[in-house]
Amino acid sequence: MKVPFCRVDCSSNEVKYVQEVLASGWLTTAGKTFEFEKRFGTAVGGKHAIAVNSCTAALHLALEAVGIGPGDEVLVPTLTFTATAEVVRYVGADPIFVDMEYGSGLITAPSIQDALESHPKVKAVMVVHFAGQAANMPAILDVCRPRGVRVVEDAAHAFPTRCAGRMIGSWGDITCFSFYANKTITTGEGGMLVTDDESLAKRARVMRLHGIDRDIWNRFTASRPSWEYDVVAPGFKYNLSDLAAAVGLAxxxxxYEFRDQRQAVAKRYLSALAGLPGVDLPMVHSVPEDHAWHFFWIVLQPEARLNRDAFIEGLMAREIGFSVHYKPLHHMTYYKERYHLRPEDFPNAERHWRGCVSLPLYPGMTEAELDYVIHEVRSLLSPS
Ligand SMILES: Cc1ncc(COP(=O)(O)O)c(C=O)c1O
Known part of the structure; x- marks a missing residue:
C-alpha cells in the first residue's frame, strides 16, 4: 500500500464555481472573491476579511498596517515556517526568536513576557497556532495589550480553530490564514487577512493592490470613471483571483466536514500510538472540537527504538508519506548567521526538532490507509 502525506479533496462544487468564473469573462478579483471574503469573515467572527494570494502576503500586509518598520523588533517563535519571520525582514524590522512549549509547539504568554522584559523595544508578536491548535490568546493578550504590543496571528494552520469559545480570527489585531495546497482548506495558493479594526483593514486593502485607492473591480464598475485612480503608497500585488476564490468557496x-475527518484521524493516532517507548505524542490543551489538526506529529526521543532518520527511511521503504515540522529557524543559515543564534537558547525547540516526524493526515483518509500507517509505525517503533 502507498499512503501519501496529504491528499486534496476538490470533489464538490469546486469545478462548478470555477466554471461560473470562466463563463463570466472576468477572472481576477471580483464577485467570487468578495463572496469568499464575506463568508470567511463570518466563519471566523472577524469584521473585515481581505483575500490575498498567500498567507505570507497577509502577514506582510499585517506588519505594514500595524506600522512595523526599519529598526523595530518583532517576537517570532523559532519553531515555524520561514514565512512568519521573513515578513519581519520585508518591512526592515528584526525578528527576536523565542522558544516554544515542548509538547504543543506553541508560544506561551510567560515566554512572551520574559522576551518583552529582555527586549523592551519589541512592537509586535507573531503568534503561530501550531498544527491547528490555538495558543492561549486570552493570556497572550493580557501580556501584550497593556504594553501596547501588537499581536499578529499566523493562523496558516488554524482554520477552523477555536480558543476559549471564540474562533481564531477574532482575537488579535490581525489574523492571517493560508489556503496553500496542503492546508485545511485550499485555493491552491491563497490567504486571508482578518481584522476587526477598520483603519487596519483600510490600509491592508489599499496595500494589497499597488497602493491604489480603489479596487480594480470598482474601477470598472463604479460611477467614478474607470481610468481615474490615485496611488497613495507603493503597495504590493497581493490580490486573490476569482478563479482561486471559487475553489475557496467550495x-x-x-x-467542518474536513475538520471532523482530520480530528477522527488524529484521535486514532493518539490512542493507537500511545505508550510506544521513547515516542512523544502532541500535547492537546484544547477540547478536541477546537483543534484543526493541520498535521499530526510524533517526537522520537533518544531512547526510542529508531532515531528520526532511520524511522524516516522505514516510512519511505513502506511508501508512507511524511513531513518534518519544522527545522527551527535558529538552524537556518540566514537567521542563524545574521542574529548569532545558538541552539542552547532554544532547548524545547531542539528537543522537538531532533525527533519530530509528521504522519499522513487528510480528509478522506481510508480506514485501510490509517490501519496500515498505524501498524507500520508501531512495528517500526515497538521494542523487538
Ligand atoms: C506557519 C506558517 N506560516 C505561514 C505560511 C505561509 O503560507 P503561504 O504558503 O500561504 O504563504 C505557512 C505555510 O506553510 C506556515 O506553515
Whole structure:
C-alpha cells in the first residue's frame, strides 16, 4: 500500500464555481472573491476579511498596517515556517526568536513576557497556532495589550480553530490564514487577512493592490470613471483571483466536514500510538472540537527504538508519506548567521526538532490507509 502525506479533496462544487468564473469573462478579483471574503469573515467572527494570494502576503500586509518598520523588533517563535519571520525582514524590522512549549509547539504568554522584559523595544508578536491548535490568546493578550504590543496571528494552520469559545480570527489585531495546497482548506495558493479594526483593514486593502485607492473591480464598475485612480503608497500585488476564490468557496462549504475527518484521524493516532517507548505524542490543551489538526506529529526521543532518520527511511521503504515540522529557524543559515543564534537558547525547540516526524493526515483518509500507517509505525517503533 502507498499512503501519501496529504491528499486534496476538490470533489464538490469546486469545478462548478470555477466554471461560473470562466463563463463570466472576468477572472481576477471580483464577485467570487468578495463572496469568499464575506463568508470567511463570518466563519471566523472577524469584521473585515481581505483575500490575498498567500498567507505570507497577509502577514506582510499585517506588519505594514500595524506600522512595523526599519529598526523595530518583532517576537517570532523559532519553531515555524520561514514565512512568519521573513515578513519581519520585508518591512526592515528584526525578528527576536523565542522558544516554544515542548509538547504543543506553541508560544506561551510567560515566554512572551520574559522576551518583552529582555527586549523592551519589541512592537509586535507573531503568534503561530501550531498544527491547528490555538495558543492561549486570552493570556497572550493580557501580556501584550497593556504594553501596547501588537499581536499578529499566523493562523496558516488554524482554520477552523477555536480558543476559549471564540474562533481564531477574532482575537488579535490581525489574523492571517493560508489556503496553500496542503492546508485545511485550499485555493491552491491563497490567504486571508482578518481584522476587526477598520483603519487596519483600510490600509491592508489599499496595500494589497499597488497602493491604489480603489479596487480594480470598482474601477470598472463604479460611477467614478474607470481610468481615474490615485496611488497613495507603493503597495504590493497581493490580490486573490476569482478563479482561486471559487475553489475557496467550495472548500469553505466543507470546512467542518474536513475538520471532523482530520480530528477522527488524529484521535486514532493518539490512542493507537500511545505508550510506544521513547515516542512523544502532541500535547492537546484544547477540547478536541477546537483543534484543526493541520498535521499530526510524533517526537522520537533518544531512547526510542529508531532515531528520526532511520524511522524516516522505514516510512519511505513502506511508501508512507511524511513531513518534518519544522527545522527551527535558529538552524537556518540566514537567521542563524545574521542574529548569532545558538541552539542552547532554544532547548524545547531542539528537543522537538531532533525527533519530530509528521504522519499522513487528510480528509478522506481510508480506514485501510490509517490501519496500515498505524501498524507500520508501531512495528517500526515497538521494542523487538
Ligand atoms: C506557519 C506558517 N506560516 C505561514 C505560511 C505561509 O503560507 P503561504 O504558503 O500561504 O504563504 C505557512 C505555510 O506553510 C506556515 O506553515
Amino acid at each position: 472548500q469553505l462549504e466543507r470546512a
